[in-house]
Amino acid sequence: MTVxxxxxxxxxxxxxxxxxxxxxxxxxxxxxxxxxxxxxxLSLEAAGLFLDYSKNRVTDETLRLLAALARARxxxxxxxxxxxxEKINVSENRAVLHVALRxxxxxxxxxxxxxxxxxxxxxxxxxxxxxxxxxxxAWKGHTGKPIKxxxxxxxxxxxxxxxxxxRALHGFSDKTLTFRxxxxxxxxxxxxxxxxxxxxxxxxxxxxxxxxxxxxxxNAAAARRWTLDALxxxxxxxxxxVALSTxxxxxxKFGIDxxxxxxxxxxxxxxxxxDSAIGLSxxxxxxxxxxxxxxxxxxxxxxxxxxxxxxxxxxxxxxLLAVWYNDFFGAQTIGVMPYSANLARFPAYLQQMQMESNxxxxxxxxxxxxxxxxxxxxxxxxxxxxxxxxxxxxxxxKLIPVDMIGFCAPLSPLADQHDLLMxxxxxxxxxxxxxxxxxxxxxEGVDPAHVPFxxxxxDRPTNMILADxxxxxxxxxxxxxxxxxxxxxxxxWNIDSFDQWGVELGKVLAKRxxxxxxxxxxxxxxxxxSTNALIxxxxxxxxx
Ligand code: F6P
Numbered sequence: 001m002t003v004x005x006x007x008x009x010x011x012x013x014x015x016x017x018x019x020x021x022x023x024x025x026x027x028x029x030x031x032x033x034x035x036x037x038x039x040x041x042l043s044l045e046a047a048g049l050f051l052d053y054s055k056n057r058v059t060d061e062t063l064r065l066l067a068a069l070a071r072a073r074x075x076x077x078x079x080x081x082x083x084x085x086e087k088i089n090v091s092e093n094r095a096v097l098h099v100a101l102r103x104x105x106x107x108x109x110x111x112x113x114x115x116x117x118x119x120x121x122x123x124x125x126x127x128x129x130x131x132x133x134x135x136x137x138a139w140k141g142h143t144g145k146p147i148k149x150x151x152x153x154x155x156x157x158x159x160x161x162x163x164x165x166x167r168a169l170h171g172f173s174d175k176t177l178t179f180r181x182x183x184x185x186x187x188x189x190x191x192x193x194x195x196x197x198x199x200x201x202x203x204x205x206x207x208x209x210x211x212x213x214x215x216x217x218x219n220a221a222a223a224r225r226w227t228l229d230a231l232x233x234x235x236x237x238x239x240x241x242v243a244l245s246t247x248x249x250x251x252x253k254f255g256i257d258x259x260x261x262x263x264x265x266x267x268x269x270x271x272x273x274x275d276s277a278i279g280l281s282x283x284x285x286x287x288x289x290x291x292x293x294x295x296x297x298x299x300x301x302x303x304x305x306x307x308x309x310x311x312x313x314x315x316x317x318x319x320l321l322a323v324w325y326n327d328f329f330g331a332q333t334i335g336v337m338p339y340s341a342n343l344a345r346f347p348a349y350l351q352q353m354q355m356e357s358n359x360x361x362x363x364x365x366x367x368x369x370x371x372x373x374x375x376x377x378x379x380x381x382x383x384x385x386x387x388x389x390x391x392x393x394x395x396x397x398k399l400i401p402v403d404m405i406g407f408c409a410p411l412s413p414l415a416d417q418h419d420l421l422m423x424x425x426x427x428x429x430x431x432x433x434x435x436x437x438x439x440x441x442x443x444e445g446v447d448p449a450h451v452p453f454x455x456x457x458x459d460r461p462t463n464m465i466l467a468d469x470x471x472x473x474x475x476x477x478x479x480x481x482x483x484x485x486x487x488x489x490x491x492x493w494n495i496d497s498f499d500q501w502g503v504e505l506g507k508v509l510a511k512r513x514x515x516x517x518x519x520x521x522x523x524x525x526x527x528x529x530s531t532n533a534l535i536x537x538x539x540x541x542x543x544x
Pocket of ligand 1: 155156157158207208209210211212213216270271356500503
């Protein structure tokens with residue numbers, strides 16, 4: 001394997017650095033004034049999504065240099081290796097094939113000598129049959145009552161995607177069913193999610209790729225007790241529990257019949273799994289046809305990502321722009337503001353996808369990276385966010401590039417309100433880009449002493465992503481857009497975007513501390529002084 005040169009020393013990086021020096025003070029006002037065709041040229045459509053990236057602090061030269069960087073770093077070659085089933089997750093020696101989860105039946109992707117597409121569709125078909133049975137009332141609980149409540153127990157990738165998708169696609173979901181999502185090991189999460197549910201009518205979906213995660217296994221055990229306390233018969237588990245996992249042995253050990261298990265594979269990362277069996281709650285909510293429409297949206301973006309040249313490739317452009325701000329402007333974060341109440345959990349979902357993928361300090365060869373990697377992703381839906389933290393984006397001292405997401409047609413019957421929502425979306429992007437000068441403020445007759453407070457510097461960059469409507473197809477395309485943007489960033493930095501070793505240490509230490517919190521007497525503690533004192537304080541004050 002050839003070792004890639006350190007990034008900052010490459011010709012393409014140096015060219016970008018020199019270019020940054022030349023353009024960093026260019027204003028968006030000047031760029032737009034000098035170029036009437038800018039908005040049209042710096043926008044594109046793919047998989048039903050429209051991206052206007054003209055309000056970014058870039059020139060045609062910036063984009064040319066970024067594309068050259070992508071080529072020099074082998075982004076296209078790594079993408080092709082992913083689609084070909086190669087083991088590009090080097091630290092875990094695994095293929096990375098979430099794209100196979102939404103590939104049509106006639107595709108072929110071979111991993112370790114085996115075409116994985118037939119297995120993918122076999123699981124989807126099994127999920128569809130189960131969903132239909134549950135939605136029609138044919139799947140009965142242990143005491144013969146139809147299931148009315150579905151509780152997904154999972155955490156991280158086994159929670160955020162299902163919860164996000166359920167809220168996003170609520171308009172498409174079966175309203176006769178109640179859905180709850182339990183993740184936190186805090187007992188309050190389980191108690192509150194189940195307190196008004198009837199165990200006779202409740203199905204638990206235990207979602208865990210590994211089936212070993214402390215939080216999920218603890219909540220699953222609580223669910224089992226909750227069910228058996230009411231139904232009083234071990235046999236009830238078969239009718240009230242299903243598992244989504246890659247670990248059949250652990251599922252069986254927990255007491256769930258593997259006939260009620262929906263499998264997936266080690267080449268699906270947790271944060272890339274909402275379209276695998278992990279999406280069972282989504283499929284039950286919106287039905288198999290809508291779920292397949294969502295997969296088609298994902299796939300349409302996959303095909304675009306796989307085939308479009310770098311310069312017209314939406315996920316690659318988004319990834320390259322993220323690198324541009326992260327590494328040249330020194331921006332630490334990227335805001336994601338969906339102008340859709342239904343996408344309230346989308347930023348949280350993206351946080352795991354982006355930050356678990358690209359929060360890495362060594363490259364694929366195990367050497368320390370020489371530039372900044374993964375930005376912090378964060379956000380809230382607009383317009384709510386406008387009334388909380390937008391102040392800092394408009395007038396603070398930090399540069400925060402923002403992705404803004406909107407839908408042209410509403411899901412709600414209150415169409416007039418949708419116009420207000422969209423007016424705010426467009427206004428914010430305009431204000432962030434072009435601001436308001438001191439002269440403009442003064443011309444409004446403002447007391448000269450107050451003028452500085454009212455100046456908006458502008459030049460706050462945005463990507464504007466629009467879709468026709470928040471449909472299952474649009475959601476799939478949107479998620480795939482961000483997946484491949486993360487991929488592009490990781491390929492530029494030459495890091496492994498598909499492992500997550502950084503979550504392990506805390507898990508190991510927690511296992512050591514658990515018995516120390518409850519042991520009788522005064523256990524000998526061998527942590528640092530701070531941790532020892534915290535444990536002692538907790539032991540003194542913990543309730544019954
Ligand atoms: O601790 C992080 C993590 O491993 C994530 O990568 C994953 O999505 C989550 O935990 C849940 O893991 P599992 O699906 O195996 O329970």
